[in-house]
Amino acid sequence: MAMKVGLIGVGDISNKYVDNLKKYPHIVEVYGCAARNYEKTCVRARVLGIPRVYESPDALLADPEIDVVLNLTTPDAHAKYNLAALEAGKHVYTEKPLAATFEEGRMIMELAWEKGLSVCCAPDTFLGGRVQAMRAAIDAGVIGPIGSGDVSMLAHGWECFHPNVGFYYRPGGGPALDMGPYYLTALVALLGPVEAVTAMTNRAQDTRYIPSTGEELPVEVDTHVAGVLKFRSGAIVNVTLSFDVWDSARPRMELYGTKGSLIMPEPHPNSGPNIFGGKIWMRKAEDFRWGVMPCPPGMEEKPFDELLYDRPFSETGHDRNSRGVGLIDQVRALQENRPARADGTMALHVLEVLESLDIAAKEERWIRMQTTCERPAPLPEYDPFAK
Ligand SMILES: NC(=O)c1ccc[n+]([C@@H]2O[C@H](COP(=O)([O-])OP(=O)(O)OC[C@H]3O[C@@H](n4cnc5c(N)ncnc54)[C@H](O)[C@@H]3O)[C@@H](O)[C@H]2O)c1
Structure with a gap:
């Protein structure tokens, strides 16, 4: 029922x-x-x-x-x-x-x-076709063990679209707690839990002009975070999360393995692990140049833009947005007596990592994580919840 x-x-x-x-x-x-x-x-x-x-x-x-x-x-x-x-x-x-x-x-x-x-x-975007396809490639050893990587969420805040943008500049907001969960959850799903972090942070402005209301709001959190994450697997990943950048050409995610590199190539802030679909580029040691990664088994007939849980355009502009599929999986998990993929244990670990970036910056040190979590089970099928 x-x-x-x-x-x-x-x-x-x-x-x-x-x-x-x-x-x-x-x-x-x-x-x-x-x-x-x-x-x-x-x-x-x-x-x-x-x-x-x-x-x-x-x-x-x-x-x-x-x-x-x-x-x-x-x-x-x-x-x-x-x-x-x-x-x-x-x-x-x-x-x-x-x-x-x-x-x-x-x-x-x-x-x-x-x-x-x-x-x-949330986020449940790591259940989308792109991160799941990267997961399948990594688990199959296509690029070898991953030693390092880089993730970048570079944007100028959400004044451009959000009607009630103030909370993004109050505690609980900021680029780390707002966008960081997408990047960290994807990384944890791909690489496993984080062991330790360090960072430096700042804010480019003490107030922000809100076009929808004409107000000048105080900025209560740091809006540029430059951190380094060490994963239990041994991988080291640079992480930059910012609301202080007008534009950038950096890819949103790059992972470097012993046999190749795997990247999310688009530089736009709304094209990283905060969406469900999107391109993956791969270059293996024997390749001459980047190529678009082929789909894993079972997804061949779907172009990447239509992969798992991609949905039509919505009124709020979150095109290809399947938010809520984590809840669907949660209910199925309760019925099937198995762990849910978006379990709060992972969210707690991600929250500790993100909060620790700020503490590490303020206290000028690196911090070892107290929490850990399992990698969530992969979701290889197109839509296992359809029936
Ligand atoms: N808007 C987006 O694009 C977006 C995307 C992904 C995730 N999120 C996340 O979704 C959450 C909601 O974001 P939103 O953009 O819908 O916010 P919003 O400000 O548009 O809506 C918030 C809703 O929560 C209610 N609310 C807030 N504080 C309350 C309180 N103390 N008691 C009772 N009700 C309260 C408000 O009445 C409103 O209905 C946030 O955590 C945000 O990070 C938002």
Whole structure:
């Protein structure tokens, strides 16, 4: 039977989730929603086609019908509602980051473990065709063991599209906690857990002009992070996460193995591991130049742009956006009694890594991770959840 999902938060990203979840009615039912302002939520629920609106998040949490809470609030409210949902006996799927701080993230996972409930966390883009194809190539040894790499998320913030951009410059936001989860989750899925980190950080501006409101907002977090990650596998990866760059021609991800290199070549900020599809270039020792990587078995007939979970253009501009597939996998995992791929244990590890970049910079040192996680199981099929 389908599990009933209650949304807390129905802002910019919610339409994509609702669209995608409704494609799997045999797995989940979008049952009801709540957010900060009841009247606005009623309007939003009509647009999204959500049948029930609760007066408040507390009222939603008190409904015994709801099995899973989908937390789509802003990062400052993630911990509050993740903890409250667990206290109410619900499973949780939350937008990233798991919480605004590692300490809060740890409290969430400890409560979930104590209560035997499942917490999963975005991003689920690592389940998309591109990262899965890279995973298949790496696991098959095509480029040999990976010794090093480079990831770059270079952008000028989201004032260009987001109607409520302030939270990106408050604690819980910034390029590390906002975009870092996509890059780190992909790296952990490809290379395994991180052992230690170091970094330097700064901010180019103390205030940001918000075109949609004409306001000048204070910047409360560092907006340029240059770090180095050492993975347990031995690989060393440079990581640059920035909201202070107008443009760049650097690829979003490069991985260097003993027998070749594998890269996500596009330099645009919305073309890295924060999307589901996209190109992969490979150059092996014996090759003369870069080539587009062939699809792994089972995906041959699909061009890369249509690979796993790529969906049509959405109103918010998140084209080829399958957000929510991590929740679909979570519910299937609960039914099949197996680990979910987007499990909160990985999100907690990613949060520790990202927070540690900031601490390492401020304290001028390198930091060894306290947490670890398993690599999530690969997802090699086109859409295993269709039936
Ligand atoms: N917008 C995007 O492009 C995008 C993409 C990927 C992930 N995300 C993530 O999704 C989450 C939500 O982002 P968004 O862009 O939809 O934000 P948004 O500001 O558009 O919407 C936030 C929603 O949460 C509700 N909310 C916020 N604080 C609340 C509180 N204390 N109590 C009750 N309700 C509260 C608001 O009422 C609103 O409905 C964030 O974690 C963000 O990082 C956003």
